[in-house]
Amino acid sequence: MPRPIGATINQTALHNNISIVKQLAPYANIWSIVKANAYGHGLSRVxxxxxxxxxxxxxxxxxxxFLREQGWxxxxxxxxxFFQQQDITLIDYYHLTTSIHSSWQxxxxxxAHVSKPINIYLKINTGMNRLGFRPEQTQIIWRILRSLPNIGQMTLMTHFADTKNLKKFNKSLKCIKKAANKLNCLCSLANSATILWHPEAHFDWIRPGIILYGASPSGEWKDINNTNLQPVMTLNSEIIGIQNLxxxxxxxxxxxxxxxxxxRxxxxxxxxxxxxxxxAPTGTPVCVxxxxxxxxxxxxxxxxxxxxxxxxQASIGSKVELWGKEIKIDEVATSAGTISYELMCSLTSRVPVKMIF
Structure with a gap:
């Protein structure tokens, strides 16, 4: 017989959350972020x-x-x-858009020999210091890219390192605006936190990630409590033994x-x-x-x-929610000194998962 543990993925909550995102940024197009196997929810499922x-x-x-072969x-x-020259062949064949963050790309x-121009996102480093060109390089790199026949539509992209600190955020926003000056280009700047708290930075394409799955980008559930975002993943189990101490x-x-x-x-x-x-220390919340x-x-x-x-009243067989509707995943993550992103992505393959509607 299977163990009583299981996870559920709530399709209705996903529908709700993307509708909330549309309401938050009604004039922007949406990139739904499905990296890391859709934040652990299963790309094929969601x-x-x-x-x-x-x-x-x-x-x-x-x-x-996979998405192309499924009909998207x-x-x-x-x-x-892309990571190697030969990847461009697949990008061309499957009509993909790629970010560009390095000179070798x-x-x-x-x-490359391509059948049509490739759409790109030019990534600018405004302080995250992971990937991207320096802001002062933007204008000249833009002109170089624009001159290449293999390049199609171009969009300017950055990722904000700190959206809670208003001074730091405004510095990064000012930086990307200066970099984009007179380019008359499309921009994609807003991740989940920016979507929630900085509508002035929504621009043309937004990139919701964690909020699609019903958790807070700050790690604090109270920060999204008034948004009507709903948890998508629930982890449940049962009591299998009782001890009297x-x-x-x-x-x-x-x-x-x-x-x-x-x-007891x-x-x-x-x-x-x-x-x-x-x-997770003693005191991490669960629900029985x-x-x-x-x-x-x-x-x-x-x-x-x-x-x-x-x-x-609890007994063997009583239902236990580890995270979900009653126990927010952000609460568990905070107690354990981590973030909800990590918990979602850490669900192991031995946990059965089902979709609910």
């Missing part, structure tokens, strides 16, 4: 629920080919661009928790082998039959201990 988007943006060219005809953007496209009893490896009095605890079939964070309680002690590979004092 892409059809996002078909109201204007395009998909991702990292792996294999994922782009609208734009696909390679966020990191310009030379590679100039030398007396004062001083330890729980789990190395006894990171000791009972301060007589206490439950063992849940979920652990770091399923993608739950091992470093609709009642919030907490984890106790270290998380094991396959199991965790939870406090049953708030839910005396």
């Amino acid at each position: 892409w059809k629920s996002l078909t109201k988007t204007d395009g998909f943006a991702l990292v792996n060219i294999e994922d782009a080919i 005809k609208k734009p696909i953007l390679l966020l990191e661009g 310009i030379q590679a496209i100039a030398q 007396v004062y001083g009893d330890g729980v789990g490896y190395n006894y990171h928790y000791h009972a301060l009095h007589s206490q 605890i439950g063992t849940v079939s979920c652990g770091y082998g399923d993608g739950y964070p091992r470093h 039959d609709g009642i919030r309680t907490r984890t106790l002690g270290l998380i094991s590979m396959d199991m965790m201990a939870i406090d049953l004092e708030p839910c005396p």
Whole structure:
């Protein structure tokens, strides 16, 4: 018999979230970000629920080919661009849009044999210092690219490093605006945080990622609590064992928790082998039959201990939500000292996943 753990992906929540994004930026086109296997939700499972988007943006060219072979005809953007000269053949064949962030890529496209001009996103580094040209290089590189017959439509792109610090954000925004001066070009600047908090930077194409999946780009659920965004992924399990402790009893490896009095605890079939964070401390929230309680002690590979004092009615077989509608994934991530992005992407292959509507 299968373990009781399982994840659900809520298609209705996906539909809702992309509608919210459209309301937040009604005049912009949308790149739905589906990198990292759609933030751990499964590209093959969720892409059809996002078909109201204007395009998909991702990292792996294999994922782009998958979408084309599934029948997706609208734009696909390679966020990191291409990595080898021969990749351009696939970009040409599958009608992909690619980012350009390095001089060698310009030379590679100039030398390529393509059936039609390739649409590109010119990536400018406004402070993130990952990929992209320096802002002061923008004008000359734009002119070089514009002169190449292998280049089609061009869009200017950047990624903001800090959207919560208004001073830093405004500095980066001013920087990209100066770089784009007199180019009369399309711009794609806004990630999830920028979409939510900086409408002045929406421009032509926005790039929602984490908000599509119903979590906060800041890591704080309260920051999106009034947006009507809905969690898409729920991780559920059940209580598979119950222990009655007396004062001083330890729980789990190395006894990171000791009972301060007589206490009833439950063992849940979920652990770091399923993608739950091992470093989640005592007190990380869970929900048992609709009642919030907490984890106790270290998380094991396959199991965790939870406090049953708030839910005396709980028994073997009681339903446990690890994250989802009641326990926001941002809460779990914050408790564990990480971010929701990592938890979503960490769900392991042994956890069965089903779509719900």
